[in-house]
Amino acid sequence: MLLTRLPMTAMGITLTLHVVTDLGRGYGAAGLVGTATTLGSALGAPLVGRMIDRHGLRPVVAVCGVASTAYWTSAPHLPYPALVAVALPAGMLVVPASSISRQVLTALVPPALRRSAYSLDSISLEASFMVGPAAGIAVATQLSASAALTGIGLCFALTTVVLWWTNPPIRHEDEVVTGSRPPLRTWLGRGLSSTLLIGTGALFCLVGTELATLAALRESGEIGWTGLVIVVMCLASVVGGIVHGAVRRSLPQPVLMVLLCVLVVPAGLFGQPWWLLALALVPTNLACAPTLTATAEEATALAPARVRGEAMGLLDSATRLGMAVGSPVVGFAIDHSSATLGFVAAGLGGLVFAAAGLALRVGVSWARPVNA
Numbered sequence: 001m002l003l004t005r006l007p008m009t010a011m012g013i014t015l016t017l018h019v020v021t022d023l024g025r026g027y028g029a030a031g032l033v034g035t036a037t038t039l040g041s042a043l044g045a046p047l048v049g050r051m052i053d054r055h056g057l058r059p060v061v062a063v064c065g066v067a068s069t070a071y072w073t074s075a076p077h078l079p080y081p082a083l084v085a086v087a088l089p090a091g092m093l094v095v096p097a098s099s100i101s102r103q104v105l106t107a108l109v110p111p112a113l114r115r116s117a118y119s120l121d122s123i124s125l126e127a128s129f130m131v132g133p134a135a136g137i138a139v140a141t142q143l144s145a146s147a148a149l150t151g152i153g154l155c156f157a158l159t160t161v162v163l164w165w166t167n168p169p170i171r172h173e174d175e176v177v178t179g180s181r182p183p184l185r186t187w188l189g190r191g192l193s194s195t196l197l198i199g200t201g202a203l204f205c206l207v208g209t210e211l212a213t214l215a216a217l218r219e220s221g222e223i224g225w226t227g228l229v230i231v232v233m234c235l236a237s238v239v240g241g242i243v244h245g246a247v248r249r250s251l252p253q254p255v256l257m258v259l260l261c262v263l264v265v266p267a268g269l270f271g272q273p274w275w276l277l278a279l280a281l282v283p284t285n286l287a288c289a290p291t292l293t294a295t296a297e298e299a300t301a302l303a304p305a306r307v308r309g310e311a312m313g314l315l316d317s318a319t320r321l322g323m324a325v326g327s328p329v330v331g332f333a334i335d336h337s338s339a340t341l342g343f344v345a346a347g348l349g350g351l352v353f354a355a356a357g358l359a360l361r362v363g364v365s366w367a368r369p370v371n372a
Contacts, residue, residue, distance in 0.1 A: 001101040002124045004163065007072075007155035008097055009132030011037070014152060015075070017137070018145035023080050033087050035324065040091020042320040048096050049313025053181070053306065057100070058164050065160025067093035072153030076146035095156060098125070099312035100163070100170070102296050106308065107169040118296045119245025122289040126234045126241070134227070171305055181306055192302040192311070194361035196318040198257050199295040201353025203322030205261050206288060208330035208346025209233075212268065213281065216339035220272035232278040233285045241289030253294035254358055260287040261350035268340030322353070 012034055019030035051060045071090035075083060101121055109117040139148040210230070217223045244250050251259075263284035270280035296315065303311030326349065333345035 001097055001104075001121070002128055003155075004095065004097040004100075004159040005125060005128040006132045006135070007152040007159075008094070009128045010136030010148070010152060011072075013133045014136040014140055014145060014148045017140045018076065018149055019080070019083075021140075022076070022145050023083075025080060029080065033084055036084060036087035037091040037094075038320055038324050040088040041094050042091075042317045042324070044092025044094070045096055045099065045316035045320070046310050046313035048093070049099055049309035049311070049316075050307075052096075052100075052103070052170060052309035057170055058167055061095065061100075061160055061163045064093050064095045065156060065164070068095055068156040069153050069160065072156060073150050075149045075153075095160060095163075096313065096316060099309065099316050100168075102300060102312050102315075103170040103308055104168045106300050107172045114300070115250065115293065115297055116245040118293045118300075119241045119289065121296070122293045123238050123241045125292070126237050126289060130231060130234045170309065182304060187302075187304050187307060187311070188314075189302075190360050192299060194357040195253065195295060195298045195302065196314060197357035197360060198253055198354055199292075199299070199315060200318045200322040200325075201350040201357065202257055202260060202291050202295065203319045204326035204329075204353060205264060205322075205346050205350030207323045207326040208342065208349060209264050209267075209281070209284065211327060211330050212334060212339050212342030212346055213277065215334045215342055216268065216271040216277055217274060219339050220274070222272065222274040225274040229274060229278045229281070233281050233288075236282040236285035237288035240286035241293060243286075244290035244293055250290065250294070253291065253298055254354060254361075256287050256291040256294050257354045257357075258351065260284055260291050261347040261354065263287065263347075264350075265344050265347035268338075268343035271339060 015033055015037070016030040019025045019033055023029075048060060048064065067090060071086060078086070101124075102118070105117045105121060106114065136148050136152070139151055210233075213229060213233075214223075214226060217226050217229065250256075261284075264281070267277070267280040267284065270276045299311060299315045300308065326346070329349055330342050330345045334342040
């Protein structure tokens with residue numbers, strides 16, 4: 001799954017470089033393609049998960065793998081209008097690496113050890129974000145963005161073949177799935193909806209933090225240190241994930257989410273030099289992998305085995321929604337103030353989602369029945 005995620009983490013930056021350099025368009029045009037791809041993946045993830053529930057892993061992986069390979073190998077040769085037009089359907093059929101990973105771990109690992117397994121999965125995700133974008137940029141700058149896009153397509157082809165060949169289980173051997181699919185309203189209740197909403201807020205906070213970090217380094221004239229600062233952030237998240245997976249009892253998802261958001265708010269006060277900013281971002285990133293792990297753990301526990309693929313697809317959609325909303329909101333705050341306010345917006349925006357999720361979980365009723 002680490003190898004499957006590598007091309008996915010390189011998609012955004014590589015596609016941006018292709019549109020800007022090879023096609024001669026602006027960053028706004030590149031952002032439109034990226035938005036279409038993200039929107040497509042958010043819309044398609046639950047549908048793809050439902051197909052996995054119904055037909056199994058192999059046929060769905062085969063269809064998604066062929067579609068992803070075709071899109072990314074042909075992308076360098078498409079004019080910009082065609083690239084925008086096919087980005088949405090291509091995003092809908094992207095290989096759902098995170099969803100598959102969680103389903104396979106649930107099938108292979110007993111319930112008592114799943115938090116540790118999900119923590120390792122989050123650590124793997126951080127590792128892919130440290131390697132994938134850097135590899136995409138290296139190929140794009142040393143060769144061309146077109147070569148990088150073709151390489152992404154070939155990576156999708158390779159990982160699809162491996163997934164199809166190995167065909168890992170998606171349900172635990174003790175889980176007996178019989179009967180028809182339960183209706184959505186019977187399992188997508190307050191608890192799961194709250195978990196998904198808090199997950200949306202977590203990605204809002206994380207993507208906003210990255211954007212504010214980039215803005216802070218640009219303001220201080222230290223943009224060249226961006227890569228190293230991101231590596232420090234990822235390493236802090238890895239440490240947090242190791243601790244979260246190793247301890248017998250850990251903090252619940254809402255508490256981890258609040259820590260993630262509250263700790264990022266003052267980071268903008270330490271915007272320079274770059275190493276001070278990196279140190280200021282360590283506390284919030286220590287809660288990054290644990291928050292994502294707790295979100296996956298709760299969503300898996302609340303979803304019936306019969307519809308787990310669809311539930312994991314909904315979780316993917318929730319996180320992508322957080323990314324899609326977080327970037328423009330925090331970007332607006334930065335454009336109209338400074339990077340310092342960007343960190344505040346990232347934290348407070350995440351807290352808004354957390355508060356909404358907690359209110360949904362508590363289920364406070366404003367109208368109380370009157371006893372006759």
